Amino acid sequence: MAYRRTEAVEARLNETRERIVDAAIKLVAEYGYGGAGIPAIAAEAGLSTGALYRYFPSKADLFDEVFRRATQREIDVCAEAARQPGNARERIARVVQVFAKRALKGRRLAYALLAEPVDPLIEADRLRYRIPYRDIFVSIIEDGIKAGEIAEQDAVLTASAIVGALNEALIGPLAPQAKRTNQDQLIGGLARFCVQALGPMPGLKLSRLKLSGCAL
Amino acid sequence: MAYRRTEAVEARLNETRERIVDAAIKLVAEYGYGGAGIPAIAAEAGLSTGALYRYFPSKADLFDEVFRRATQREIDVCAEAARQPGNARERIARVVQVFAKRALKGRRLAYALLAEPVDPLIEADRLRYRIPYRDIFVSIIEDGIKAGEIAEQDAVLTASAIVGALNEALIGPLAPQAKRTNQDQLIGGLARFCVQALGPMPGLKLSRLKLSGCAL
DNA sequence: AAAAGCAGTGAAACCTGTTTCACTTCTTGG
DNA sequence: CCAAGAAGTGAAACAGGTTTCACTGCTTTT
Known part of the structure; x- marks a missing residue:
């Protein structure tokens, strides 16, 4: 055992989660659902698509x-x-x-x-x-x-x-x-x-x- | 030229078209949209999926x-x-x-x-x-x-x-x-x-x- | 500084329907 | 009854998205 989530990491994680939701809202508000696919949202949040799935198990959950x-x-x-x-x-x-x-x-x-x-x-x-x-x-x-x-x-x-x-x-x-x-x-x-x-x-x-x- | 659409055929074609629409309505009324995919509609109308596309160019048109x-x-x-x-x-x-x-x-x-x-x-x-x-x-x-x-x-x-x-x-x-x-x-x-x-x-x-x- | 495990990557697999198409069957006119 | 063309078949291709996963590269503990 050589890794324990520190508070700083925890905070960053929460912040990333926020960023994802914000990015999704932004894209929806700007382009509608057409512009809000998973890859686009991930990119907007500065993440890869794969990483997004660490925060939300599915698109439905995210939305x-x-x-x-x-x-x-x-x-x-x-x-x-x-x-x-x-x-x-x-x-x-x-x-x-x-x-x-x-x-x-x-x-x-x-x-x-x-x-x-x-x-x-x-x-x-x-x-x-x-x-x-x-x-x-x-x-x-x-x-x-x-x-x-x-x-x-x-x-x-x-x-x-x-x-x-x-x-x-x-x-x-x-x-x-x-x-x-x-x-x-x-x-x-x-x-x-x-x-x-x-x-x-x-x-x-x-x-x-x-x-x-x-x-x- | 050795084929001209006779009136009887025309009538059958129209009737088939009706049957498709009726089949779709029936499936929707019975099972909702989940049960109303193209293959299911075609089957209900007694047709192959491919044939259905002779009557409607796309699912959107059909619906x-x-x-x-x-x-x-x-x-x-x-x-x-x-x-x-x-x-x-x-x-x-x-x-x-x-x-x-x-x-x-x-x-x-x-x-x-x-x-x-x-x-x-x-x-x-x-x-x-x-x-x-x-x-x-x-x-x-x-x-x-x-x-x-x-x-x-x-x-x-x-x-x-x-x-x-x-x-x-x-x-x-x-x-x-x-x-x-x-x-x-x-x-x-x-x-x-x-x-x-x-x-x-x-x-x-x-x-x-x-x-x-x-x-x- | 090395080990251990987690976050992040992104291309590829997958999924779920629609749509196509080479082929068969039927209909008509000669 | 034969030729020609239309209707019908259904398995396979396609489409577009989501989701996965083997890998890279951080972060933390010892």
Whole structure:
């Protein structure tokens, strides 16, 4: 026995791992998944392909982490926006605005995370990592119901629908070939859509029929 | 020259083409994309792999048609539902209900068309074939705006958001491993979500602030 | 400074489907 | 029924990526 991992080495190893993930995110953000094969990522991180496999047992594992990291940043920001004071509608509007604004700012990465056609292996991650977003909305909606601000409803259903609405409405504008649209209008429209979808305040005396013009 | 395609042959050729597409749809509906490789499709259609390539120059072309067909049925039904008389809200509720009900009935196929992680080549189709759905909603919304039933708004944005909401809210329940949820409740909830998202009737005298409990 | 083991290399093997192609079988017109 | 060309066969080639592995060269301990 003549080798023991010293702290310095450990640190370098961790740092290399970081570099790999960062390199992958960078390539994805810049060129999409097409530009993010294993050899390219390794090269970007200053490594050989083989070495990369000392850090991640497979591409799926690597991208799992890439997705988690890239998404986590956004989730954290949204969660923070969700924590700000206000009633449920205000909080949802805020989260929607924050989410959409950031997506439109980092278009290429947002497109990659939300919509870009991609290997099934990675696509599965995409599905998985929408759940934390949904849960942010679930929690706001449940607060709103408890507070009597919005009607009793299936919070998970509403939250899923909001997440889907956000994604789908952004895909067009995020697509690399999209012509630039009025971003403020888009963001405002989305926020209104989501808030309205929560339904009217439960106390309202108008019959639902009259309000919505449609029996449900 | 000693061979001219007779009508009988032409017919058989067309029929074989049909058989290929049907076989592909059947395999996708039954086993998902995993079970729908070219050799499997050819076998199901009673052909050799090589022969299949006389009908479709590539897998992408084949699946383009598979998607188009499978989706077209649904679009036709939705479009028909959209044509029924009623105000914009009623029509949208109806389309949403029809769409969701059918999706939940043909779960495996719906999952494949909406969400199953899949080859990027095919994923691109998925994106493309959402547009006709969107356009059904666009047209209803525009009618509603013209009729003064719903407020001025970006019809494409609202329609996209509705399509996204539908898809996302159904993915969970459609997933092969999902536990059975109350379908009527899901469908009703979705319809309400979408109708409410259109906003209140424009004539309403309540201030928007009061109505929504949130300045927008 | 030498031994022992780990990190790093990168070309080659591998994997998993699609796609091709030399050949066979069938269909038609003469 | 023969010639000519089309449809059909399926094993093999191909494609593009990921993954491996025998080797080189560090790092650490004694």
